[in-house]
Each structure stands twice: as C-alpha cells, then as structure tokens.
Amino acid sequence: MQNLNAKIIRPTFLLDKAKCITNIESMLAKAQRNNTRLRPHFKTHQSAAIGAWFKERGVEDIAVSSMEMAVYFANAGWKDITLAIPINVREIDSINELASKIQLNLVVESQETIRFLQLELKHAVGVFIKVDTGYHRSGVPAEATGSICLLVDLMKESDKLDCKGFLAHTGHNYQAADQEEIHKNHSRTLLALNELKDVFRKDIPEIQVSLGDTPACSISEEFYGIDEIRPGNFVFYDIMQYVLGSCDENQIAVAMACPVIARNIDRNELVIHGGGVHFSKEYLEADDEGTKLFGSIVRITDNGWSEILGGGFLASLSQEHGIIRCSDELFDEFGIGDLIGILPVHSCMTANLMRRFMTTEGEWIETMNS
Amino acid sequence: MQNLNAKIIRPTFLLDKAKCITNIESMLAKAQRNNTRLRPHFKTHQSAAIGAWFKERGVEDIAVSSMEMAVYFANAGWKDITLAIPINVREIDSINELASKIQLNLVVESQETIRFLQLELKHAVGVFIKVDTGYHRSGVPAEATGSICLLVDLMKESDKLDCKGFLAHTGHNYQAADQEEIHKNHSRTLLALNELKDVFRKDIPEIQVSLGDTPACSISEEFYGIDEIRPGNFVFYDIMQYVLGSCDENQIAVAMACPVIARNIDRNELVIHGGGVHFSKEYLEADDEGTKLFGSIVRITDNGWSEILGGGFLASLSQEHGIIRCSDELFDEFGIGDLIGILPVHSCMTANLMRRFMTTEGEWIETMNS
Numbered sequence: 238m239q240n241l242n243a244k245i246i247r248p249t250f251l252l253d254k255a256k257c258i259t260n261i262e263s264m265l266a267k268a269q270r271n272n273t274r275l276r277p278h279f280k281t282h283q284s285a286a287i288g289a290w291f292k293e294r295g296v297e298d299i300a301v302s303s304m305e306m307a308v309y310f311a312n313a314g315w316k317d318i319t320l321a322i323p324i325n326v327r328e329i330d331s332i333n334e335l336a337s338k339i340q341l342n343l344v345v346e347s348q349e350t351i352r353f354l355q356l357e358l359k360h361a362v363g364v365f366i367k368v369d370t371g372y373h374r375s376g377v378p379a380e381a382t383g384s385i386c387l388l389v390d391l392m393k394e395s396d397k398l399d400c401k402g403f404l405a406h407t408g409h410n411y412q413a414a415d416q417e418e419i420h421k422n423h424s425r426t427l428l429a430l431n432e433l434k435d436v437f438r439k440d441i442p443e444i445q446v447s448l449g450d451t452p453a454c455s456i457s458e459e460f461y462g463i464d465e466i467r468p469g470n471f472v473f474y475d476i477m478q479y480v481l482g483s484c485d486e487n488q489i490a491v492a493m494a495c496p497v498i499a500r501n502i503d504r505n506e507l508v509i510h511g512g513g514v515h516f517s518k519e520y521l522e523a524d525d526e527g528t529k530l531f532g533s534i535v536r537i538t539d540n541g542w543s544e545i546l547g548g549g550f551l552a553s554l555s556q557e558h559g560i561i562r563c564s565d566e567l568f569d570e571f572g573i574g575d576l577i578g579i580l581p582v583h584s585c586m587t588a589n590l591m592r593r594f595m596t597t598e599g600e601w602i603e604t605m606n607s
Numbered sequence: 608m609q610n611l612n613a614k615i616i617r618p619t620f621l622l623d624k625a626k627c628i629t630n631i632e633s634m635l636a637k638a639q640r641n642n643t644r645l646r647p648h649f650k651t652h653q654s655a656a657i658g659a660w661f662k663e664r665g666v667e668d669i670a671v672s673s674m675e676m677a678v679y680f681a682n683a684g685w686k687d688i689t690l691a692i693p694i695n696v697r698e699i700d701s702i703n704e705l706a707s708k709i710q711l712n713l714v715v716e717s718q719e720t721i722r723f724l725q726l727e728l729k730h731a732v733g734v735f736i737k738v739d740t741g742y743h744r745s746g747v748p749a750e751a752t753g754s755i756c757l758l759v760d761l762m763k764e765s766d767k768l769d770c771k772g773f774l775a776h777t778g779h780n781y782q783a784a785d786q787e788e789i790h791k792n793h794s795r796t797l798l799a800l801n802e803l804k805d806v807f808r809k810d811i812p813e814i815q816v817s818l819g820d821t822p823a824c825s826i827s828e829e830f831y832g833i834d835e836i837r838p839g840n841f842v843f844y845d846i847m848q849y850v851l852g853s854c855d856e857n858q859i860a861v862a863m864a865c866p867v868i869a870r871n872i873d874r875n876e877l878v879i880h881g882g883g884v885h886f887s888k889e890y891l892e893a894d895d896e897g898t899k900l901f902g903s904i905v906r907i908t909d910n911g912w913s914e915i916l917g918g919g920f921l922a923s924l925s926q927e928h929g930i931i932r933c934s935d936e937l938f939d940e941f942g943i944g945d946l947i948g949i950l951p952v953h954s955c956m957t958a959n960l961m962r963r964f965m966t967t968e969g970e971w972i973e974t975m976n977s
Binding site (some may be wrong): 347 | 942
C-alpha cells in the first residue's frame, strides 16, 4: 500500500492509472463495437507515457492541437497525426519538416489556406475540411456543399494535398442543458457528416468523416457512417463531464492534492495552496445566482481518493490560493498542513498547467511541458 | 527597426522593455517620495532577467508566492525574500534549506503554524503576521488585537522566529466599482496597519507594516506609516488594471501576438491560434448582459503595438482557439496568417502560461518556467 500523504509536498496532480486505463479501454471497445476508429485527442494529457497506454492497446492514430504537440508525439513514435485545428500558415517550415517524416493530416476551411499550401508544401499531407455542424467556432457550414465543393476541387490541383474528408467538433455539447440536447446535437452532426459523405463519395471513393467530443462519444451509442472519433478528455474526465453526464464519479481519473495553509472558522473557509496557476480559472456555475464552482472535494487516501464529499466546494481562486467553502463538519476535518483532494472542473486545462502527474502508486509521469 | 511580424510564428507574449522599465521607475520613485520601501512581488514575471532590471535600480528586497519561486530567485542572487502566502508546512525542508542561505521572511496567521515552526525551524526567519483588512481571503482580522497579541507572544518563545510585523493585501480592490472605492479600501488598510503598529511598537520597537496591491499602489499617493509596499502586476499592467484606473493604456507593457487561422464573414469573427492555454480563462464582464472580454485588440507594428482598436475584442477561448468578434472594418483588416495583437486581461496568469517572453526588440526573455 502506498502512502500518498507522505509523498505530497505541494499542489500535486494525482492520476489513477487503473481508472485511466479503464477509460481508454471502454472508449476503444465502444469504437470497435461501432466499427469506427478511435483517434484519441492527446491535448488532454500531452504525455508520451500516457500515449503509450493507448499504443499498447492497438491505437495507431492520434489528434493533437498544436504543431509543437505534433512534433513531440512524432518524436515519441506516432506515425499518423491529425493537427485538429485550422492550420497556422506561419508554421509552414515545421509542417514541411514533419510531413517528410510521418503521415500528417491538416485541417483547412478556406480557399486562401489551400492556395497557400499549394505553393508552400514540399511533402504530401492528408487534408480534412473543417465543417461546422452547429458549434460556430470555425469551419464551413456543413450544409454549404457548394463552398465545400470548391475546396475539394481546389485541392485536386496539387499532388501534395490528399483530401481525406470532413472533420467536425460538436463543441456546443459543452453548453447542453441536458443529455437529450447532447443526443440532438450529436444526431445533427451524424446526419450532416453522412450527407456530406453521400455527396462527395462519387468524387472521392475513400472519403472519411471524423467527429469528436467527449460528451457525445461518451453518451451516445450511435455512430453510423462515422470513420473515426476523436474524443480527448475521456482519458481523465472531470467535474464538467460528470455534470454533463459523460461519466460517473468513479471514472474521474484525476484529482488535485493541495495542502491546507490557513483556516477561517468565522467563515468556515479552508485556504489551500492551489490557485489559478494550478487549476486554471475554468469554473462551473453552481446555482442560478452565479456561484462559481472551481472543483469538488474528496478525501485523499493512502492510494487514491474517496467519493465526492458533500458540504464543500472550491469556491474561489487567486494566483496561488484557493478557498474552500464548507460545512462545520468538513471544516473540522481538515487542519493546517492536511491534504485536501479536489476533482478539477476541466482536467485538460489543469493538466496543462501542472505539467507533471503523480500516479496513485507514487510515480511521476512527465509531459511535453515537464 | 525590428520587424516583429517576420519573427513571430505562433502565439507569442510580447514585452515592451521600455514601458516595463518606466513602470518600474515610476513605482520606485513613488516609494521614495513616500519614504517607503518597494518590495516588488515577482509572481507577475517570474523571471530573473526582469528581476535584474529592478536590481540595477537599487531594489534589494522582493516578494514571491511559492517556495519554488523563492528558491529560483535566491539562486539568481536575491538575499531578502518574503514568501507572501501563509506557509505550507509540508515545505519545511525547503524552508530550512533556504533560510540557511538568505533572509527568508514567512507569513503566518495561526498559533498552530507558529508552534510547528518552533519545533521544526533550524535557522532564523523573519515572520510577518497576515492581517485581514477587508479582503477576507486569509489573515487574522486586523481589529482582533487580542488574537494577534497571542501570536506575537508565541513567537517570543523561539529565537528562530523574528517577528517583523504585519502584512496585508487589499485584494478587494480588484472588485472595486470605481477609484473612490479603491481609495476607501486603501484608507482602511492604512489606518488598520498604523493602529496595529501603535499597539505593538512598545513591545517591538522595529515593528514594520507591509501592504501590497497594484491598484492602490498605482492610484494612491497616501502611504503614511507604511514601511514597504508589495505591488507586483504594475511591472506589466493589463486590461484589468486599465479598467480599474491603475494605469493608462500606454503603460500596458505586454501584448500577445497571435496568428489568424480562420475567418468567418457571416459572423464577423476572426479565429486566432491563442486559447486558454495561452491567455488563461480570466475575463472581465464587458456589459451587464454577461458578455465576457478576454482581451482587447491592438495592431502589431514593426517594433511594438498600436493603441487599442475599437470595434473588436477577444470574446471567447477554448483550449487553443480564440474568437475575436469584430466590426466589418476590423474584420476586413486581418487576413489568414496575419498577426493580431491582444492586450491580456490578467498579465500574471498569461505570463505564467506563456513561460517565455519576446521583447519588442526581438529578444527572448526566460522565466523560471521556461
């Protein structure tokens, strides 16, 4: 048995490897059941060591959100990487270098970018056209088949642009009021991608469609016609996903462990070392009055953490301090120097800030930011 | 003349060294005018190179917000460092090691912590009692002289605990509705600290009081009885400080430069590479309807940036993407691959995430996180 309590000195990102592996295996099983490929998004963990847990289970293709991340994972041996963000044309030198080594897939959404690539690419790349199925962050509207056709045709003018198909992100699922809304959003994305496939299949027989967001990939069992799914957060999950219904509490594979540095009995508040530079300032609204919730409380055990404790939550964050508002009972439980566990609201942002993770076995896991 | 545009490839934290130096010199001059010591808080920049700009101008004492930061700056030659957060007792080994090398000042607020230090300290440290003058994050209420007296007396039992005095942070200035409220909050802090000094001066003739927050230190000219001020953010400033009235626009010494990666003409939105992992998710409310503002827009020039451009703002952030909502005019100005400048809402958080800064002369500045 480990004694985590003795190993932790300052704010620490704890990772339950067993839960993590279960999350990976569940999503992989779901992809297999639905005859689709899992191309996990590695922006959540940014770690070659965690990437290896996927590779050991047969995953060969990944998505990333920056060129630096693509280069890092290529150096870790990944050979098929989709840079799932509209390309930054200023990075053309790195793109050319990486495209000479691996199957690099880029995301485009404008004629301007395709023309740039026609002129500047030195090696072949796969290209996905980003389509917007309702999130309205980026992408060509999925119903604008005329505009999409122009992009597809433009790519044919270059032997270095291999049009792979269409890529969508149902990011509006994060604003969904309930699971029904996630199902509706997901259905619309499925339909839109399948319709696009129907339109362009004659022209490009191998045309593929890719969708990805952890809520829909976790909640739905419907993926007809989808060639690959790109969820990322599911490897860790977090309170946001728990609230959306993507996971149950026991699937959340990460917790912050933070030391109590002050206690205020008049306000029933525990002050922790752990602030915006550890958690990020991402929050959920806890009620209709705008109360912010930055994390839920758990008890750190010898080798993990307890279920969520009622009667308290992480209520505010400054740069290095956090304030936990709590019931009398919870307040009495934690003294100066004690560790308190916090399940983060958004594990991707917290992992990015923490840069190194400690497993519940007490081992350190490095990331590209370590 | 530099050509910043040609040097910047991906999201870059730009630093105008001349503005930075002016900010340092203005605050130093204000401290001197008011017969108080400037102990700048280095959590904002976390950089030995920027620290050197203070040292060259005679600054000898600094504040930091974590032990790691204290060790980093001690290694950079700083000999008098206040760790301005209630101590994390789990870090006692690092505290003992650092206290053997430099004048280390700690912050306490409970008998429990003082008793712990009595037992565990191996070297003398300076100790400030954290007092709460209205922020209600941590500290003993400044009016609770009885409780404070107990802490002072308890410290006398150890020859390693050198009670230096009282430390306050008027953090509620960040929620102030207007400058008048900042002046009121600051007056209360001044009064409270001076009253404490009066009570304890007989007992400890060398008693000192320390206050620090950028809004009050920037706006006020009243610092009677205050031995040191600990502002941090003023070295860079940012949109939050600009809105509070701490600085004018030209004093903001940092801007993010981000490439445009997509444009949506139907929504008049520019998509930039630059998200929550670059800016942090800190925001200001732009209106009464809850519109969030994550940054203000400027034009990147050959050697710096323009004044704030009307007609647009950074309206949302996901992990790597940012959305700029803009007028027709602003939209037309920026094409794919162009750089757009963004003055961040909270420069401390953005600097912490970016980890390296590029000066407007095109040179890289490293930090403890580089």
